[in-house]
Amino acid sequence: MNTNSLSYEQEWLNAYNRAISEEQWIPIYPSSADFQQDHRERQEPLTFVLIHGSWADASFWDGIAAELSKKGHTVYVPEYPGHGADTNKNVTHAVITKSIADFIVSKNLHNVVLVGHSFGGSLVQTVAQIVPDRLKRLVFLDAFVLKDGEMLVEELPPAAQEAFQQLRQSSNNDTIMLPFPLFRETFVNLASLKLAQSIYSHVTPEPAKPFYEKLDLKKFYSLNIPKSYLYLTEDNALPQGDGYGWHPHMSSRLGVFRLIKDHGDHISTAKTEPARLAQKIYEAGRD
Amino acid sequence: MNTNSLSYEQEWLNAYNRAISEEQWIPIYPSSADFQQDHRERQEPLTFVLIHGSWADASFWDGIAAELSKKGHTVYVPEYPGHGADTNKNVTHAVITKSIADFIVSKNLHNVVLVGHSFGGSLVQTVAQIVPDRLKRLVFLDAFVLKDGEMLVEELPPAAQEAFQQLRQSSNNDTIMLPFPLFRETFVNLASLKLAQSIYSHVTPEPAKPFYEKLDLKKFYSLNIPKSYLYLTEDNALPQGDGYGWHPHMSSRLGVFRLIKDHGDHISTAKTEPARLAQKIYEAGRD
């Protein structure tokens, strides 16, 4: 297991310390009927900031954001440099991080549930280091949880690293474009070909630099912010198994975390079943 | 893999030997319609003894026991020392084991399907050593399957072991109390906060000693009793992954076993969806 032992223990003890400073829970044991109606209860209104991943833009969240809004939540979907309308692909991880932290500060947001998808997980880690006091919980949706000092490509198997390097070198602006067959099999494996093609038609080359930057995450591993990992079980964007993958490989680095699972692949389920995913993001994000 | 090779082989050969001593199966191949109606067929009536886990009492099984009874099964839910109404927390694994074995003998039960949840798995192992002839099948529900000579805390990662040690030392009666935030994230991760609080309001400190006792399980690994493992896929009470977790890490120690899976966390699903879990326990327990 790649658990960072120190942080795990810290988390555990932090949880203990939070617990003993909280008031006593009112001991009203619900009836069986109450238990069974639990999932129909009104949702606690939350403030979500949703951070998309690579080869995507803020429209990745369209369906999910609409569903969360319908349930009474406040939802922000900031675009970040090098993505969406921004054609300047010359960006660093730090520049992207700062833009998201600035967004949160400029809107004066507090008690934010910060959700990152894929590459967005590494941004959740770095944004949390800048504006920890504004964050209520961190949610990783099939997202990278990098070790302190690690660069993202180190989470890819050697052959994929080499292919990335070749794709990077074949670009004229230090970007990496995913070939369609690879995208179709590993990012949208549950989609029909028609849907896969439609989604791919919006994919643009991804700035390469942020994948190759070692991140200083020491502060992240000392923060006392609750964390959740939402794992979609057909996600094959990263190989799963010994030493690789979303869960439990990267999720276990969070130490104490809330685990939520659902069916889904890396990209298309957000498009085909936004209501179901929004419900799971709520379950990951609530207190 | 942590398979105990000797027992695995023994199981395999035992299975073979059981097979050749059984009568020939009546070769009536069902029609497609029969196949599809299979799950609606009347249940074979079974005798269940349900053993709860730590930070719980016999009421853990309330909903599930009621559902099993409705289907015509006979269900026993013995409380054991140091739990429920028993305020004396000074108990050992052997004392608890004996109380359950005595219960089975005093009620003169036979053909028992013995079901253990969590810590209760280690009790299924030790009870089976005492009254093997009264047991028809052992069912482990996200339950510990310890190695011969192992103590339960050895299945926790080092940081959790250290936190347990601190929690133990901070008690005045050699117990361990789970702080709420830890319980909420890892034992009832699928529950609403309200339900999580309600369940937690009934949690009492757990006797520590049985976690730190090395268990002699040599006889368990020589027993020829059929076994099932029921794994709830969102259970995050133990970290999952290399060298840790319920399935396949501990389940594989059973050698030949029947695998059943369903959605659920460690505690709350038993409260919110007792009928579904009762059905899975039946599928794990039937012949």
Add this chain to the structure above:
Amino acid sequence: MNTNSLSYEQEWLNAYNRAISEEQWIPIYPSSADFQQDHRERQEPLTFVLIHGSWADASFWDGIAAELSKKGHTVYVPEYPGHGADTNKNVTHAVITKSIADFIVSKNLHNVVLVGHSFGGSLVQTVAQIVPDRLKRLVFLDAFVLKDGEMLVEELPPAAQEAFQQLRQSSNNDTIMLPFPLFRETFVNLASLKLAQSIYSHVTPEPAKPFYEKLDLKKFYSLNIPKSYLYLTEDNALPQGDGYGWHPHMSSRLGVFRLIKDHGDHISTAKTEPARLAQKIYEAGRD
């Protein structure tokens, strides 16, 4: 991870090369309504050749083949030597492979989606080496993906290998018969006893030789045919975990592949829920 690095990289680069030779995708982004209707769209008609596994015959596919045909697909279910009506159990892996390749050629099939279940996975690998130009995609359904030079029994844990050896030696015609209790727990774990017995009543001893032959699979690992792995999550015919099992252990050897998952065990789900499995096989097999 047991990924064959060379093939993985080759797959990745092949995928890249296929991509850049394809025409541009028409960039019509579907509306939300389109996304959600995706799964109801008409199926692309495919030609399936379905290869069963050990202790089974072509009737394994009956329900699934009927469901695929109903949807407009062309389905072939060839029986192979040593199985079904063929009582001569003295067969080799090469003889079986040739019979399937010959079948495909004799029917003059092209654009075949070749589906292998269990042992049939190793046949998909060897058949693909003989008639690669006739195959559109390879689908592995809880199927063996062997390494170059490996024999099938090497994928079993040591105790199971020893038991297989004993079962083999106890036969009078170099076959292996699975004892019922083992079959019931690990091949049809989700079935009722009645259904388990009915299925078992059709099981005949399996030719042993093909399990003990080292396969030359160098060509397989150089082929540029798309691949899918369909994993049924309750399949416990092989132990799952470190160094063993269907997914991700053997699936990861495919390099870039499409992952599809569903509930099911090794044998009985094909009987009880053929429509659901047929849908998943279509999702694994489509472009």
